[in-house]
Amino acid sequence: MIRINGLTKRFERRAVLDELTLSLDAGDRVALIGSNGAGKTTLFRCLLGHYRYKGEVGFEGAGATRRDMSLLSRVAFVPQLPPPLRMPVGELLSFAEKGAGADRARMLDISGKMGIDLDEVRSRPFYRLSGGQKQKILVTVALARAADLLIFDEPAANLDPAARAVFIDLLAERKDASMLIASHRLEEVAPLVNRVIELDRGKVVLDDSVVDRLKAGAFRSCRIGIAEPHPTFANALAEWGFTGTDTLFEGRIPAGDTLRFLGLLSRYASLIERLSFETGDE
Structure with missing residues (x-):
């Protein structure tokens, strides 16, 4: 599904990703682990086309450009830090439905399970929500999309214990998508994954099948x-x-x-x- 060869990303003189080579097959559910600064978030951003980099990143069925729209439409992403969006929640949900293919009924179902009332927060600017509310909405949008690849960067960090348990259950239900999950709570995502990859200083130091x-x-x-x-x-x-x-x-x-x-x-x-x-x- 994804072939990464010699991926290098530097910030100033420091190589955050250092000649990283990795392959991910369709159906892989990967727990990505490593200490802070190991390169996990940078890898995600390169896959999403947010950064320029050296090396090759190939996505099956996508074009060669860094921000190929056919690729981005097949990937759902939940960042570690929610973006400071000033638009009202209702506008964000409308964009997710019309622009990213999120299913409205599915969003209502997922948000209810996650413990957030979309009607209650619909008129509020996204950036004014609590950290937990922001994360629940981002998870709702991602899981309501028919994406081939789900990328989650510490997705449960701001969730309360009840919402975190629901989130793990919802991930388990998604049998149709490959996943890349960066998490410090490896014990939580362990039942979901078939592979563990550890990064250290921008290199793969462990690639273990479960x-x-x-x-x-x-x-x-x-x-x-x-x-x-x-x-x-x-x-x-x-x-x-x-x-x-x-x-x-x-x-x-x-x-x-x-x-x-x-x-x-x-x-x-x-x-x-x-x-x-x-x-x-x-």
Whole structure:
């Protein structure tokens, strides 16, 4: 579906994306993880044509131009920070319906489930809404579109717990779309995805498939090497039963807890120099 080759994006002299190469197939549901500054949001913006970049980004069935309209019409995006739109909510919803193909009945259904009354906020400027209200509306619009690819950048960050649970359920219902989800709550999106990709300093440092074929009792042996001693990280690994030296750790985790464990590792991505997994049985 998407082929990325040698993607490089610099801000001043710093490479936020550094010769990044990656392929995403139709049907892939990817959890994109990594510390702040790893390049997740920049990757999304390049895919959407918001930035100029070096390298190649190809989208199946789209033209070669950076902002090909046939591509943008097939992608729904929810940013980490809602844009400061001054238009009334009703005007935004009308634009989403007429300009982006969002289904009106679907928007009403989704917004109700998310806990926001569109009629109540319809006349209010979007930028005057609370952070949670803005996020609920953006999620509503994105999920009401018949998009081939859904891109979410920390989409649940401003949602209350009830809305967050509904959002995850709504994503699970979308069997027709590929997804790229950047989230610090890996444990929440784990049931939705079939692949985990970790970025660090603009490069892919982990690309792991999530498989359902592992037998009960299966586990993964893991070796982790870090750049320098880090007592907090060592204590976190000790809680998983890992042992080792100050910079090299070994242990094993239940295969079904792989994503939860990767969520832990993502918080220390800048420390990790070596990471390997092997699968076995009890």
